[in-house]
Amino acid sequence: MPDMIEVQIDSVRVHLMTPQRVVVLKQLDSERYLPIWVGPYEAEAITVALQEVEMIRPLTHDLLKNVFNVFNARILRVEIVKLQEEIFYGNIAIQVDGRELNVDSRPSDAIAIAVRAHVPILVNPDVMDEAGIIPERDLPEESTPAGEGASAPLSEEGSERLSVFEDFVGKLDLDKLDKDKPDEDSSTKPKPDKPKPTKPDKPDKPDKPKSPRPKKK
Template sequence: MIEVIVDSIRISLVSQHRIVVLKETDSERQLPIWIGPYEADAITIELQDVEMARPVTHDLLKNVISEMGGKVSHVLIKALNEGVFYASLFVDVNGEMKEIDSRSSDAIALAVRVKVPVFVNQDVMDEVGVLPEPDILQEDAKEGEGEDPETLDIFTDFVDTLDFEDFDE
């Protein structure tokens, strides 16, 4: 099993789907998983510490597990079958470890709430894990390293003078 962290949530420009990018803790390899917008929001809400007036679905699941005496141990993205990721929640109930089938997006949303590790089976990571390409922004930054700081200050001053209320119509 390979431990991963949630690196980012990305938005597809061609559909309503989102991609959660899991990154290995010990390397740069990443695992992109397509998820729905609601699950993406559920993960993002927790990662950004957004306070909700009422519990959302994954908060409810967390509360139910806790109230029934369980404690989530970890989450495992265990398989990829015909383009679908399969995950499991591992819940300790009175010393007995229960494995509960889950969609990967729901498992990740719960894991970030209960602050437990997320793991990926080695076979899954070997099959679809990717090394990120050099970031275009990093390349642009390297190219711009020799730019005159005064030019950037002029641009910053311009942006600071904008009144964004003028754009509301």
């Protein structure tokens, strides 16, 4: 595999008209960006970790990180290794007993783990060449450079791909996120509705034969 490209999370964005989210990764040594569409829950999980918000109970990616720690599996890095038929493929590299192992993963889950474990995010150069977005080269001096939660002006193609998205970081209702996922051990766990008994269908009655009417004399 060729030398991987290290990236950082530039921003998390939300579609203006649909629930779609996108994580924008920026190449460290270049003004090149890689947008990856993710699910709403994964976007929230990444954003919560970026903001270093402490949840009352561990979320799924917190739990997974804790499982790695319990089994003495050291998280080394996460990778985006392939783009096939518009689907990104990710990988979590871990070390167990001196051996390096690779865990197949969706990029969204891998990124959520990377933020929590503070490990590098690497991208295959072929993926970056195919799906990366390069900003306009000639930028005015007064333009604001890209940073955390901001983006540099993009090329026309890049602008079209991200024009319907806005920044997602800071727009989460964190209290609602924490309350929407009740603890399974909690006594307030909702009880399932009891199914209502249904009456058996009545068999169709056969039509009675009609007796002929007597003719009038």
